[in-house]
Amino acid sequence: MLFRALFALAALSLTGAAHLPGIGEPAISVQTQRSGGPIDPEQAALRFDSADLKFEVLPETEQLKGVATLVFTAKAPLRRLLLDLDRNIAPSTVAIDGSPLPRSAFADPDGRLTITLPAPIAAGGQVTATITYGGTPHVAVRAPWDDGMVWSKTPDGRTWFATTAEGYGCDLFWPCLDFPTGEPGRVTLHITVPKGLKAPSNGKLIGVDTLPDGRITWNWSVRQPNTYGIALNVGPYEEMSGLYKSRFGNQIPMFYWYLPGEEAKAKALFAEFAPTLDFFESEIGPYPWGDEKLGVVETPHKGMEHQTINAYGNDYAKAPEGFDWLFQHEFSHEYFGNQLTAADWDDYWLHEGYATYMQPFYGRWREGEARYATMLDDERNKIANLRPIVSGKARTEEEVYEIDKGGPGQDIYYKGSWMLHTLRNLIGDKAFLDVTRLAVYGRLDPKPGNFQPRYGSTPEYEGFVKQVTGKDYGWFFDVYLRQAALPELIETRDGGTLTLAWKAPGDLPFPMPVEVQVDGRVERLAMTGGKDSIAVAPGAHIVVDPDSRILKRSRAIEAYQAWKAAQARKRQ
Incomplete structure (x- = not known):
């Protein structure tokens, strides 16, 4: 994740897009771009029990609709819910335990969704938030190093779509707790896509529903997914499957979804x-x-x-x-x-x-x-x-x-x-x-x-x-x-004695044992105190750490890296 680039553009409405978003559009806030770090105490007070996520992918306008039903248990008294959700797909309605909230009770100005609860929740109490949201999600600049939506076409011109979220986090396309320990206990996904497309996703397939207008909803269930591990994938996929008989006695289903025309490579x-x-x-x-x-x-x-x-x-x-x-x-x-x-x-x-x-x-x-x-x-x-x-x-x-x-x-x-x-x-x-x-x-x-x-x-x-x-x-x-x-290994040879000494950064102790090959015979030096010696015959051929078992400083590699960097600068 070494490359970040964002370009500003106002979010387009769901009712009519003037044009499709370009790479890096629409811009995301600093809050959305941030993933992890110190955890807000209000978010730390939440145990994320489950998420039921309904998505509709709209390829023609490159937009996304969603309804997220999130269940939390309070680990401390709560007066509000603090969630993460990109402002480009901001919520239109929020309900708590089935009761709609007034518009004044929730806000998502910079990607931090704040929901004021109708009544405080005591420690140990459970609350369910249903959030309806949608908009034009951020298009990745260079996925997966830069995150967001990836809208593409197959060689024959059909929709090919995917999400990535490791760097900027799950809030790019669903309301979540955007830090590593914010994993929900279970997530159920319902992904609705146009006719002729498939939507393989996380966990176990629990059903495929064909709607009256030909759209298809793919339903999946996954337990305790990594926060950035939830993924939407849409395309005219072919499916390859098999069953692995594990050495532990169970059987594991294996699936690969690939593009049409690639069967030989897919096999x-x-x-x-x-x-x-x-x-x-x-x-x-x-x-x-x-x-x-x-x-x-x-x-x-x-x-x-x-x-x-x-x-x-x-x-x-x-x-x-x-x-x-x-x-x-x-x-x-x-x-x-x-x-x-x-x-x-x-x-x-x-x-x-x-x-x-x-x-x-x-x-x-x-x-x-x-x-x-x-x-x-x-x-x-x-x-x-x-x-x-x-x-x-x-x-x-x-x-x-x-x-x-x-x-x-x-x-x-x-x-x-x-x-x-x-x-x-x-x-x-x-x-x-x-x-x-x-x-x-x-x-x-x-x-x-x-x-x-x-x-x-x-x-x-x-x-x-x-x-x-x-x-x-x-x-x-x-x-x-x-x-x-x-750490650097310093070799000193004085007559019939070879002395090895570790020089660790910060002069830290580093009693790493070292193997030495002397005329084909390997001996191991304990290096107690970071230094040791071995008797060697004059003219003996010595190779230190002959099997490269230790990560240590190499001046040759440093010179090689500097040379490569200089060559790269010349080509610029």
Whole structure:
């Protein structure tokens, strides 16, 4: 999410659009653009029980109508509801517990919908808000890096539409709590589209209704979706399906919705679903949404981890590793993002670091260490080390993804991946996978039906490492997560002695063990206190960290990155 651009245009009415909105139109407010960060106390007082969302997609005018019935339980006394909803699709009516409110009782000036309740709600009380809204929703500039609606056409000129909302949040097209822990317990979707179009979405299909005028309503139900994971997808899709027999005894429906005329390519991608599932179930644990589906839909944007309906727009690209990285990456988020959701954007390395590491880890599972090393090497060259990965404070999505706002940017992907690679080599495969299971499921013995979606954080993850290993690895996370620069390994050879010393940023302790290959023989130095020595024969050939098990500073990579940047500037 490194690119943001907005262009101002007044919102068009539902009754008659003068022209179709262009890219970046209509403009959204600062409030709508903001996702996450410190949570307003009034919103923190809400437990989001359920949402029933009725959508009508209007391709001819590129507009959206909606009716949202939202059920909340008060965790503290409430006098009003504070929700998030883009002003471009502002509400026309609001009812509380079935009773319409006067227009003066609700307002949505800048994307923060405030509803004054007819009577206070006591702690433990429940309230139902029914919100009718609609308008011209914001069109994405460059989805999925910039969010909003993506209106497109299939090669034969038919409607092809999708939503993305990771960066700006769910309030782009439905009233919600736009922060990571604002997940509703269950969402039911009713998506009405023109005749001849399909609307694959989240969760389990509960019915398709044909209306008297030929329009079609697709009805879906999904449990505890990630706040940005709700997605609308509309097109003249063909459907491919199958059933995966899980090693845990259950059967998982698999679906792929693709554009007409692509059956051969679609079959090749669909053939990757079962092996990918098998990898995750064998290495991590049960697929979290086996009672719903593994769903993928072809979209007019690159991709996104929409829960049980992952967006795919990689154009069936081929790669030397023999699998589609984008499908595999977005599928990883079913575990790291949808099942395990970071409680705050500050901890989003839990999503992206793990999902990025799963590509080389899958390559290793399929083909062995050479493939693993090759894929990791490609990731290593992309680590920037400009900002610490975590700040220890609540942050918005933009404050994490954008370098100019102080965020680590792509390092939550590549540096996070390499940190996990280093951790696995440090504590061993069994401990690493046990830590991963605790993070994903909250338990070491996950089975279908004995776990629920959960929120995680960096301190909790560190606690899991300590729980599994019996050791405190705070020094490891202090350097890799809370410092921008990488530790540097200083080598000194004096006669028959090789001395290695870690120089960590901020002079922090860093007792990372190091392997040394001396004339083909590998020895492990404990590096207690961050320094150690080994006797070597004069003229011995030495390779430090011969299998690249440790993420550390590389002056060669820094020079390479600087050279590439200079070449790019010359081409501008």
